Amino acid sequence: MTKPTPHPLEEPGHQQRILEPCILVIFGATGDLTARKLFPAIYNLKREGLLPTNFACVGFARREKSHEDFRKEMKEAVSEFSRVKPLEDSVWNALESKIYYHTSSFDDKQGYASFKTFLETLDLQLGTKGNRVFYLSTQPSYFPVIIENLHLSKLMYDFSTTKDKWSRVIIEKPFGHDSDSAHKLQTELLKHLSEEQIFRIDHYLGKETVQNLLAFRFSNAIFESLWNNRYIDHVQITAAEEIGIGTRGKFYEEEGLVRDFIQNHMMQLLSLVAMEPPHNLSADAVRDEKVKVLECISPFSETTFTTHAIRGQYGPGFISGESVKGYREEENVAKDSNVETYAALKLFIDNWRWDGVPFYLRGGKRLPKRATEIAVVFKTAPGKLFHAAKANIESNVLAIRIQPNEGMSLKMNCKVPGPQNIIQPVKMDFRYGAFFGCAPPEAYERLICDCIYGDSTLFARQDEVFNSWRILTPLLQHWESEKEKPFPNYPAGSWGPQSSDEFMQREGRSWRLL
């Protein structure tokens, strides 16, 4: 294959990436995600000069609305939710005239036909060259319908035959409800799309600290040499939220915490922590290695349902001194709901590097604080040199904080000054904010930009999703088949059910107090 001739004005590795002109279409544009995340991200990309010059964003939704109404609403949303405040009028004005709205239901063929004409007019006016990103910010049940209509109206181009323009689709989680439904959804999508056109978004992967995991692991030789079962005792991955389910009662009743958090975000973190070095940083090389990790994890089974998994549901309690209601009292939640809002799992990766090292995953709603962290707990130092002096020897812990206070710390033991051999654990701490001052961009900014650029490294590939479901689906089915659980089993504002602590005690370990 001949290498494409480089563009004379482009300086590889030096300049910012050059984005091609395009139109970003948001399906479900009247939803919360659009207002809270997508438009603030688009605004900040514009503000940073990271959107293509020839660009437009079109909202597509059922609700009747004019371009002007939509612009006004989005302006209010950006003012409220943008990470950079106040809204800069000059930036907004530059963006506003490129925001449009199209009213149609997702299954109305006429609506798509007029939409196509509208987009083609924009192409002529704005020089967007027919390139499209379709962001499906809708309920998953609409994905196949939208894709089929995009195909029928010729808005979706054939990846293998169309070379002068492109169309890509960003799909929000959850991708399926279990193993079977994920495969079924993929089959539906592949009728009209190729895998290269599908960008399954997991916003965790857009976070700077998650991206830094690869840099941290593979650009620092000292850690990589210790990154195996010889030196690591276990790994704890925690994703804790102090907020409850809010207005998402209906969603949570159908999905629960494992589908909301663990199947996607936490399994992604696990695979990044445990993967082998990729042969380069291309999307496929990185994702190939992540998939290999997941392939080495056995699915839950009869023998591990009770020994390797704990679940819980919050009851009434206190958050920041304020009383809060229990899950079963939340809006759109059944009074006898058996849905989990907490889960703790133990997984093993059956490969050479990780044989015998447990990976503990803990996620929960209404825990004492918001914290996502990966903690690599090392084995204690061998020998009895300091144990004899009843010194307080603790395991070294490398903690990678994903949010908030992004950074990492290393716990190590140190002699307390004085004549006695007293050992005290101390912490070496690195905080992003303390070194790089400015706030990192929001995950959605990076991911939207990547999709326009056509870089799928930070998006989940089909086999990652399938493997994740393969591991977890038996457990979810087992839980669904169980009779009523003694829920709630932890008060809001605590670190989860007592059974979870007991589970770790039986392992001879304990959860980290974050």
Add this chain to the structure above:
Amino acid sequence: MSSEYIVSPSQIEPKLTTVWDSLQGTGKTRACLFNLIIYTQNNKRVDYLYSVAQKVISKFPSRVIFVTIDEEVPKETLKTSVSVISSESELNPTACDLINILLSMQNRERAPFMILPHIITDLPVYLLWADDPSKNDPVSQKLERLATRVIFDSESTDSLLCFAKAVLNHKKSSGSDIADLNWARIEGWRQLLTETFKGADKLAALKNLSQITLHYNCLETKFFCHTKIQALYLQGWIARQMGWTFSASRKQQNSSLITYKTQDHSVQVELKPKQITAMAPGRILEVDLLCKDGELFHFSRSQEDPHIINIHHSTPTLCQLPMQFIFDRYESGQSLVKEIFHHGTSSHFFSLLQWLSSLKGLDIA
């Protein structure tokens, strides 16, 4: 910025420790990603260089060692002071050390010895050499050997061609990576033009250019008087990257003209001065790129918000709706940091310097 404390050279580090101790509880974190040495003769641009340092540390905290050589102070002058500087944004929790060294001209050879003890180990050293590199300063070689990267300032030169030759010589002798503040300042324009001409059809238009008109802000201030350099860089970059051959140049009443030859036609470049008091000197204000077939790309900087570039693209049969491109907010600080911190020497910059230094007959620079 904390108060400035005048100390003897041996007390620089102890005093900084005391200052930091006194700042405990203020929420400021001492941070440093690299050493930034700024070396300049005491002239009108010192204040400007401080403002550049301020912008750099807002984005990436660093230990700033600011060396000023003053011809007018008594010959025995050797004055050192320390302070703590922080970002202008209150949200930024970081702050950094600033070490000021003032030396008389007679004492300037002491500068490297004064700097050496205060370089933070294991971190890169960036040297901002604010004087004309073509002047043979005996200190420069010694400092360049310390530096991971040397950032020159073409504003300090009277001849861009001499500047290009001198910078290349410095690179050859020190082996450090190089950058230039004026090259950094046009990064947004380079980005914009690259993006505009991405794609086969646009590349064809670029190859068909017959006329380039650049308007630049000729306003002179106490900081800037060589206002044509950014415009010269930008046109030179296009010409170099497109492989055009320099043919002739001349000054005319209100502008400078450069002619290039491509494989099958010639390209006329015109640099036009325009004075806008509300904008920074030397900034490129407008760029018109006209193709042989009449296709026109017009870029103009918004006067209300200089970060915004309005773009009009038209062909003899079609006129697109205007678009906007947004440059980085803090051009001098941010683009400088991008140039010096994230990347090595820009290969485009290096080849532009080589090209400039080989030109004969460019009498407008």
